Amino acid sequence: xxxxxxxxxxxxxxxxxxxxxxxxxxxxxxxxxxxxxxxxxxxxxxxxxxxxxxxxxxxxxxxxxxx
Numbered sequence: 001x002x003x004x005x006x007x008x009x010x011x012x013x014x015x016x017x018x019x020x021x022x023x024x025x026x027x028x029x030x031x032x033x034x035x036x037x038x039x040x041x042x043x044x045x046x047x048x049x050x051x052x053x054x055x056x057x058x059x060x061x062x063x064x065x066x067x
């Protein structure tokens with residue numbers, strides 16, 4: 001699958017998911033391949049600094065992460 005096809009597919013799913021939350025929610029999809037760090041994929045409607053802050057908060061509190 002080409003990157004633009006992946007972006008289209010992911011975008012459609014993100015649109016469906018975001019409607020499950022209250023208005024104003026932010027969403028991000030992060031995909032990483034540890035063996036290929038230059039092929040990370042991120043798609044979000046959020047500011048990256050805010051996303052980093054959220055991840056840092058979860059990490060600091062030992063908060064649950066879905067895997």
